[in-house]
Amino acid sequence: MTILKGIRPVDAPATATGRGRIVFSSSVTPTRATGTTAITREGSLFSAFTSAVNGVAAALFATLFPADCRLCGNPLRNVSRLPVCNECLAAMRPVAGARCSVCGERLDGPYRLSSGNGDALCGLCRRLEPPFVKAAAYGSYEGGLRELIHLLKYDQVRPAANVLGRMLAEAVSDLQPLFSDRMALVVPVPLYVGRFRQRGFNQAELIARSGLKILSATSLELRPHLLQRTRETRSQIGLSRHQRRENVRGAFAVTEGTEVDGREILLVDDVFTTGTTVSECARVLRRAGAAKVFVATVARTLKAEAEFAKLPADATEEVALAAHG
Numbered sequence: 001m002t003i004l005k006g007i008r009p010v011d012a013p014a015t016a017t018g019r020g021r022i023v024f025s026s027s028v029t030p031t032r033a034t035g036t037t038a039i040t041r042e043g044s045l046f047s048a049f050t051s052a053v054n055g056v057a058a059a060l061f062a063t064l065f066p067a068d069c070r071l072c073g074n075p076l077r078n079v080s081r082l083p084v085c086n087e088c089l090a091a092m093r094p095v096a097g098a099r100c101s102v103c104g105e106r107l108d109g110p111y112r113l114s115s116g117n118g119d120a121l122c123g124l125c126r127r128l129e130p131p132f133v134k135a136a137a138y139g140s141y142e143g144g145l146r147e148l149i150h151l152l153k154y155d156q157v158r159p160a161a162n163v164l165g166r167m168l169a170e171a172v173s174d175l176q177p178l179f180s181d182r183m184a185l186v187v188p189v190p191l192y193v194g195r196f197r198q199r200g201f202n203q204a205e206l207i208a209r210s211g212l213k214i215l216s217a218t219s220l221e222l223r224p225h226l227l228q229r230t231r232e233t234r235s236q237i238g239l240s241r242h243q244r245r246e247n248v249r250g251a252f253a254v255t256e257g258t259e260v261d262g263r264e265i266l267l268v269d270d271v272f273t274t275g276t277t278v279s280e281c282a283r284v285l286r287r288a289g290a291a292k293v294f295v296a297t298v299a300r301t302l303k304a305e306a307e308f309a310k311l312p313a314d315a316t317e318e319v320a321l322a323a324h325g
């Protein structure tokens with residue numbers, strides 16, 4: 001795929017930082033007296049200047065004392081805001097092979113099932129009929145892609161959102177032919193307010209924002225506050241499918257029902273693990289009147305091919321369920 005070819009080192013991080021500070025400084029004092037504003041503006045220019053100098057120093061430092069790639073540990077040859085080498089980025093490939101036409105799960109030949117119109121469906125989608133039309137993901141949630149998502153979420157490496165946004169844009173472009181002519185509303189899966197404050201950002205929203213810069217802005221409108229997480233949910237790791245559903249049930253609410261009524265919604269998240277979270281969001285949106293809900297994520301947990309191949313034929317369906325659960 002071509003998206004990663006466009007990734008190049010950002011050679012002027014100082015400019016970006018400086019600009020950000022000017023915006024921040026001037027925006028905090030919009031209603032103050034002129035004298036105060038003037039002082040603030042001077043302060044901003046000064047801080048822009050010093051951060052530019054600091055940025056040049058940082059770039060020089062990085063050249064003289066290069067950092068290591070946060071994924072593979074090899075030295076970085078380019079100065080970049082994202083501490084990941086080009087080889088690691090290039091290794092994050094889109095998922096290939098047969099996939100479920102609804103949820104995107106990997107399909108294995110003899111266990112492939114078909115819907116009435118001949119589209120391939122996994123056993124789970126055939127039985128449960130998800131509340132979303134289709135879920136698309138760029139890559140498998142493993143290896144470098146998993147680590148890149150963790151860099152953003154847990155290490156606060158925000159420039160990772162730009163690369164993840166490009167990947168999301170690819171997943172969205174798979175869905176776009178299914179959208180109607182009317183503008184679809186893009187809704188990132190929200191964090192609970194406590195988690196949001198702790199992290200300082202919602203990774204799904206950052207990824208959606210950077211993805212939308214690439215996609216046609218005329219057909220997609222970002223609405224980050226249409227959906228709200230009304231309570232904290234515990235980690236889904238280690239829970240059964242039933243427990244996961246119970247864990248997220250009632251945890252989301254639509255803030256402006258009239259805005260959703262009759263609209264097509266594109267739900268965005270970083271990872272699709274079992275689909276329990278996005279299914280609950282989609283259910284709530286549909287109940288508020290959304291005409292259709294689509295799901296786009298950067299990554300998706302997929303059935304392990306190797307593990308699958310080792311098992312006897314009659315055990316594979318159970319594994320498929322366990323992988324979903």
Ligand SMILES: [Zn+2]
Binds near residue numbers: 069072073087
């Ligand atoms: Zn690397």
Ligand SMILES: [Zn+2]
Binds near residue numbers: 121126
């Ligand atoms: Zn499926």
